[in-house]
Amino acid sequence: MIEVQVRLKRKHFELDASLQLSQRVTAIYGPSGAGKSTLLSIIAGITQPDSGRIVIDGECLFDSQARINKPIHQRKIGLVFQEGRLFPHLTVEHNLSYALNFTPVKNQQFQLKQIVALLELEALLKQRPHQLSGGEKQRVALGRALLSSPRLLMLDEPLASLDDRLKNQILPFLKLVSTEINIPMIYISHSKKEIMQITDNLVDIQHGKVNYQL
Amino acid sequence: MLDILRFTPSEISILALSLKVALFCVVLILVPAVVVAWVLARKSFFGKSLLDSLVHLPLVLPPVVPGFLLLLLLGNQGLIGKYLHNIFGISLAFTWMGAVVASAVMAFPLMVRSARLAISQVDKGLEIAAQSLGAHPLKVFFTITLPLSMPGIITGLILAFSRSLGEFGATITFVGNIENETRTLPLAIYSYTQIPDGDLPALRLVILSMALALGALMISDRLERKANQNIGRHHD
Numbered sequence: 037m038i039e040v041q042v043r044l045k046r047k048h049f050e051l052d053a054s055l056q057l058s059q060r061v062t063a064i065y066g067p068s069g070a071g072k073s074t075l076l077s078i079i080a081g082i083t084q085p086d087s088g089r090i091v092i093d094g095e096c097l098f099d100s101q102a103r104i105n106k107p108i109h110q111r112k113i114g115l116v117f118q119e120g121r122l123f124p125h126l127t128v129e130h131n132l133s134y135a136l137n138f139t140p141v142k143n144q145q146f147q148l149k150q151i152v153a154l155l156e157l158e159a160l161l162k163q164r165p166h167q168l169s170g171g172e173k174q175r176v177a178l179g180r181a182l183l184s185s186p187r188l189l190m191l192d193e194p195l196a197s198l199d200d201r202l203k204n205q206i207l208p209f210l211k212l213v214s215t216e217i218n219i220p221m222i223y224i225s226h227s228k229k230e231i232m233q234i235t236d237n238l239v240d241i242q243h244g245k246v247n248y249q250l
Numbered sequence: 251m252l253d254i255l256r257f258t259p260s261e262i263s264i265l266a267l268s269l270k271v272a273l274f275c276v277v278l279i280l281v282p283a284v285v286v287a288w289v290l291a292r293k294s295f296f297g298k299s300l301l302d303s304l305v306h307l308p309l310v311l312p313p314v315v316p317g318f319l320l321l322l323l324l325g326n327q328g329l330i331g332k333y334l335h336n337i338f339g340i341s342l343a344f345t346w347m348g349a350v351v352a353s354a355v356m357a358f359p360l361m362v363r364s365a366r367l368a369i370s371q372v373d374k375g376l377e378i379a380a381q382s383l384g385a386h387p388l389k390v391f392f393t394i395t396l397p398l399s400m401p402g403i404i405t406g407l408i409l410a411f412s413r414s415l416g417e418f419g420a421t422i423t424f425v426g427n428i429e430n431e432t433r434t435l436p437l438a439i440y441s442y443t444q445i446p447d448g449d450l451p452a453l454r455l456v457i458l459s460m461a462l463a464l465g466a467l468m469i470s471d472r473l474e475r476k477a478n479q480n481i482g483r484h485h486d
Contacts, residue, residue, distance in 0.1 A: 082378055108381040121379040125397045125481035134393075138384030166482045184383045 038188065038220065042078050042088030042098075051075065051085075051244040061214045063223045063231040066241035072224045075241065076192050079222075080115055081108040092188055109138070114186030114219070118193040120173040122165035128176050129161040135184030145185040145219075154216070155179045155209055171202035175209055182217065189213075190222045195230055207233055257458075261451075265458060267346065268434040272414040274350040276407055279358050283410075284403060287365035288391070308420075309359045316355050317423025324351065324424075348425040349432045353417040357410035364409060368402020369395060401477040408470035412463060435459050 038057040044050070051071045066072050077083040079090060081097065084105065090098040097106045122131050133148055152158055155175045165173060174194050181189055194210070195203045214221055214234055225231050231238065240247045290302055308316050324331040325343040334340045342348035372395050380390045418436040425432040427441060439455045442448035
C-alpha cells in the first residue's frame with residue numbers, strides 16, 4: 037500500500053497529488069510536463085515537496101508536519117531512468133552488484149545469478165556500459181534496481197529513448213518482472229500503448245493534478 | 251662529447267631537492283584540494299564566492315606577495331610560526347619544508363581548478379542513481395564521483411607538480427636561496443646567472459628543467475588516457 041499526498045509549488049508549475057495505490061503494478065500516465073516525473077522524484081526523495089505525507093507499507097518516508105524526511109539512500113526505492121544511468125566506469129557485473137554492498141545478506145531478495153538468468157544478462161557481464169545497446173542498458177538498469185531489494189520499483193519512461201524494435205525487445209522483460217517478481221511497481225509513461233502491455237491500473241496526471249484513478 | 255650528459259653531484263642534488271619539494275607539495279595539497287573542489291563544484295552556501303576568490307588569489311598575485319605573507323605568518327617570529335617553533339620545534343622559514351609550503355600555496359589553485367571542473371562534469375544523475383541503490387552520500391563520493399573525476403584530478407596533480415618545480419618568487423621570499431636546503435632548479439639557474447662564467451652551468455640546468463617538464467607532460471597524457479579508458483570515455 038502506497039499513500040502519497042503532496043503539494044509542490046514552483047514558478048510555472050504546481051503539483052497537487054493525492055493517491056493511494058494498492059495494486060501491485062500501477063501506471064502513471066500523462067503528457068510531458070504534467071508532473072509525472074516530479075511526482076516520482078518526490079516519492080524517491082530526490083525532490084522535497086512543500087508539504088504532504090508519503091507512507092509505504094506503513095512506514096513514513098516523508099511527513100512535513102512531523103518533520104520526517106528520509107534521505108534517498110534509506111528509502112529503498114529502486115529507480116529505472118529513461119537514460120539508464122549505468123555507472124560508466126564499472127562493468128555490467130559490478131553495476132548489477134553495486135547495491136549488494138549496501139544490503140545486508142539477510143535482506144537480499146535476489147541473488148546476482150537469479151537476476152542475470154531472468155533478464156538474460158550472462159553474455160554482457162564483462163562489458164562496459166558504452167559497449168551496450170540502448171535496450172541492453174535498460175535491462176541492466178532494471179536488474180541493478182532489482183538487486184537493491186527495493187520495497188517499490190519505479191520506472192520513469194524506461195522505453196522513451198528506444199526505437200520500436202528495441203522497445204519490443206525489452207517489453208517482454210518488463211512484463212516478466214511485473215508478473216514474476218513480487219515487488220510493487222510504478223510505471224511512468226506518456227504512451228498509453230506501452231502502458232496497456234504492462235498493466236490496466238492507470239493513474240492519470242494532467243497539469244499537476246491526479247484526475248482519476250481506477 | 252657525451253660528457254655534457256654526465257651530471258655533477260651538485261646538479262644531481264639540486265634535481266633531487268626539486269623533486270622532493272614537488273612530491274611533498276603534491277602529497278600535501280591532494281586531499282584538501284579535492285575537498286575544496288568538491289565543495290565549490292557541488293555546494294552552494296553563503297561566502298562561496300569569497301572562498302573561490304581566496305583559493306584563486308595566488309594565481310593572480312605576484313608570487314612574492316604570498317611569499318612575504320608566509321614569512322609574516324609562518325616565519326620563526328611569525329604569528330603562527332612562533333608557536334610552531336617554540337612548542338613543536340618546527341621551523342619552516344629557510345628550510346626545505348618551507349619550500350614545500352610555499353609551492354603548495356602557489357600550486358593549490360591549479361589543483362582545485364582541475365578537480366573542480368572534473369567533479370562538476372560528473373553527471374549528478376549517476377550520484378542519485380547510486381543513492382537510490384542504498385549508498386550513503388559519502389560512499390557515493392568514493393565509488394562514483396571520485397573515480398569518474400580521476401582524469402581531471404590527475405591533470406591537476408601534474409599541473410601542481412610542475413608548478414612546484416617551477417616555483418621561484420614565493421620560495422625565494424619565504425625560504426631564501428640556500429644550497430642543499432632550498433635551492434631548487436629555478437633558484438639554482440637564477441644563482442648561476444648572477445655569477446661570471448655561470449652561463450654554461452645555467453644552460454645545463456635549463457635543459458634539465460625542460461626535460462623534466464616534458465617528461466611530466468608526457469606521463470600526464472598517458473595517465474589521463476588510461477584514466478579516461480577506465481571510466482569508459484574515449485578520445486584521440
